[in-house]
Amino acid sequence: MKNLFYLVAVFLLVVSGCKKDPEEPTPIDTFASSVDGTLDGQTLTIQSSAIQSSYFLDQGETTGSLEVGIQLPNSERLTFFIAEAKDGTVTLAQEFPAVMGSGSYGFRKEGSGANQKIMVTPPSYVKYSKSQNTFFAVSGKIVIKIDSSNMTFEWEVTFKDIQGNTFTSKGTAKIKDFKSNQRPRSQINVPSSNLSITSISPEYGPAGTEVTIKGTGFSALKSENSLKLGELVIGEPNSSTATELKVSIPENGTHGKFYLSVLGANAESAIFFYAPLIESVDKTSAKVGEEVAITGKHFDTDASLLEVKVGDKVMEILSSSLTKISLKIPEGTESGKISVARKGKPSVEGPELAITADPVNEGPPIDEIFEVVSGNLSFEEVIMNSNAYGPFWTFEIDRDNHKLYAVGRNGIVEIDLNSKSSKLIVDANDQVYTPELGTAGVSTIPQAIFPDGKGNLYGVKSPLAAIFAPTNIFKINLSAKNSTMIGNTKVNAGGIFAGMYVSDDRIYLTRALNGYDLLSYDLTMGDAQTVVNFQSKRASELIPMEGNTFRLIRDQKMSELHYNQIEDGVASELVNWSGQLESFRSATGKPTEISGMEFLNGNFIGMFASLDNEYTFGVQTGGAGNFVKTGEFIIKQTYQRNGNTYPILAYEIDDTLRGNVLVVDKNGDAYILLQTPTDGQGNFIAGPLGGIYKVSF
CATH class of the missing domain: 2.120.10.30 (TolB, C-terminal domain)
Known part of the structure; x- marks a missing residue:
């Protein structure tokens, strides 16, 4: 009995000696997505619930692009796009208009259609959406540090408002598991519109006429839109939005297309035609069959596009240039005012032209x-x-x-x-x-x-x-x-x-x-x-x-x-x-x-x-x-x-x-x-x- 007791005791000691040591406690992860900084004088303190990130990577690539969207108060939004999400410093250069309309898509320089999502990775940018406008940083830098699956970056950037005045933003962003929401590059939302001119109105008028140019990819900052009419430099428009420019027709221009340049991108319009301007007529009176020369501006080298009348009678145009029309007085013409028109457009009136005849007495000598x-x-x-x-x-x-x-x-x-x-x-x-x-x-x-x-x-x-x-x-x-x-x-x-x-x-x-x-x-x-x-x-x-x-x-x-x-x-x-x-x-x-x-x-x-x-x-x-x-x-x-x-x-x-x-x-x-x-x-x-x-x- 005594020996049995000792055997049980030994067995218990052996069993207890075979138990593993207690496990070490698991470390607590305290890294969370957040944003702290300033924007145009306002303080930003943003929690993770208002931060969305997307990591764009195609098969076979080792480094992707990161888009971070931050929802701000008053329905405003701050977006960072980092073309290469890796340690280092990104220096921003202006690639997009400083001010655009909100919600435009399509690659401004290479895209072929408005509001088109395409498979091209844009350069890094920072944009700030407020009310009807989107502001793109014109300069600045982003300093990136990656720690395992988390990213921290600091930014300091400069924007311009619609009047051309600058304002700044800086701060620190933390993005937890920045690769967790992975997508193909084809889903990148490129932030700008194709630069295109879709219409001009009116397309005809005298110098001083204000023309509305509509299209996509314009800058709402006037100074970033450079206009020419033909070869004549107009400069910046009277007013601008991302989709509409207003410009006054200059005195010294000629018929031609509008050429628009925005940050190196170019677009052209249909032709604007000046209303004819009659400056002088070489005769005050003429007979049937005689030639008359009209001098002025904004005629056309193609006579078939013009119509000249004396009173209600259409004249025969012999030749035309931008500054001169030669015509012949046809049978049946009566005295009246000379008028010149581009066919299908309103005419402009010139001086009276008297149609004379060789005297033929009806009465006695x-x-x-x-x-x-x-x-x-x-x-x-x-x-x-x-x-x-x-x-x-x-x-x-x-x-x-x-x-x-x-x-x-x-x-x-x-x-x-x-x-x-x-x-x-x-x-x-x-x-x-x-x-x-x-x-x-x-x-x-x-x-x-x-x-x-x-x-x-x-x-x-x-x-x-x-x-x-x-x-x-x-x-x-x-x-x-x-x-x-x-x-x-x-x-x-x-x-x-x-x-x-x-x-x-x-x-x-x-x-x-x-x-x-x-x-x-x-x-x-x-x-x-x-x-x-x-x-x-x-x-x-x-x-x-x-x-x-x-x-x-x-x-x-x-x-x-x-x-x-x-x-x-x-x-x-x-x-x-x-x-x-x-x-x-x-x-x-x-x-x-x-x-x-x-x-x-x-x-x-x-x-x-x-x-x-x-x-x-x-x-x-x-x-x-x-x-x-x-x-x-x-x-x-x-x-x-x-x-x-x-x-x-x-x-x-x-x-x-x-x-x-x-x-x-x-x-x-x-x-x-x-x-x-x-x-x-x-x-x-x-x-x-x-x-x-x-x-x-």
Whole structure:
């Protein structure tokens, strides 16, 4: 029993001696992902939950790339991309625009499409995403230390904001198990967009036009976008975002593409075309078949891309360059403004081109109508009373635009004095003609007209054609060729000259009512004022002078001629003018009357008629002293009436026709109207004799 006890004891000792020693305690791993630093003055303390890392490595490689994304407050984000994740220092060089839009992908320099993920590893970068912009570090360094599976790196970098001001960031990042989230390189998100221009708008316009350029890969920092238009350096744009630039078209450029450079990458646009600019035309008038040269800018070397018109007529382009177009005037061209357009685009207007023709008289030879008695007078036919819209009984001149406006039985016509071409403004069916009762006739033709030089023709409708209407004053828009009756006042000149003058802000009219008046209205025929009231020496002419000044001529007989001068609506006392006209009295002693009077460059130019059919031109130089004769002539053309022979006249025939028969153009040439005879009852007789003639002296 005792021996058994000892055996058990020995066995227990052996068993206990065979037990292993206690295990050593496992070390505790305290390394955790974190970020501590500063960014643009704000302190960063970021825990692991806000840090994401991806390690990019393809099969067979030993070193991969690391992207670390750090979620910051206010939805901001800081991203580090390290092209080679190994110990050492990475020096950053600017490879991407300093400021871009958020969320753009695709390799800026080599990619072929926007928002495209491609298998190219970008260089190391640091980017900071805030609101709508992404800022890329323009310089700095990252110092990397790897301890087994963990990485620690320190950074110190500089950014630029959208105004070009710098701000900095520095700190330390710890990334635990930085290789744990491994992906192929094809999943690298390259941070920039392909540099491309997708559109420009507008693609046509004059210098100074602001063009919007849209595309991808632009820098929101203006100074990083370098622009050229063709070979002309524009520099930086007016404004920029990552997808849109705005730039003003320079004065000294030519048609061309926009060329954009951003940090060494390049892109180009479609062609921007300048609107043509007409600087001069080598002729003011031309005949059909003649060549005309237009000089300017921004035309084209390809004539087929251009369209040139005179008025509404397309011209034949013979040749073109960027600065000159040569064209030929085709058949059917009428006088009008020259315009040049790039086909499909709005045109630009140049000066007026008068289309002339070799003079072809429609009436009798000049020497059968006029006989010069004295002076160096010459006559030239302008338009005959046999014209489809004649006979004409009154006319006026727009000196600045070198055009006549003539009132005929069948319409009002415009006559271009450069070309002698005429065109209808309104016909006898227009409201300025049509009578309310009865049929149209001489007595219902408009009594007076006045072109204001601003595109309007004012006039007086015959009171006999406007018996019930509230007004007989009209205005015609010459470009639109439409008429408007204005105001609610009717003015009847009765048996006196129906005079009309339109100043900058007033309409002046003669009236016969319990005597005679010169009335004034505003341009809407309101604010009626009596300027002059007179019982004798009725009105015979209104003579426009300079500014808002004109003369009211009283009486027709040269021996009784007087005037009131009106300045800004105020009339002078009655002035006797007859004493300065003594040299115009007929040698036969027959009465002499004024046919017409005009004012040009400080001088008064008059035409006077004696009842022996002799007409005299005279000039009062400087508006003072006696009139001096410049020439005399006789009208030889006659007509038959009741078996008797009478001369055609160039002065007011009777109380039915008291129209204007003399105007003077800006060159000092006179135009006279030989009126078709009437029978005293307002009826034309003896056919459409007479017309408008130019008189040079």
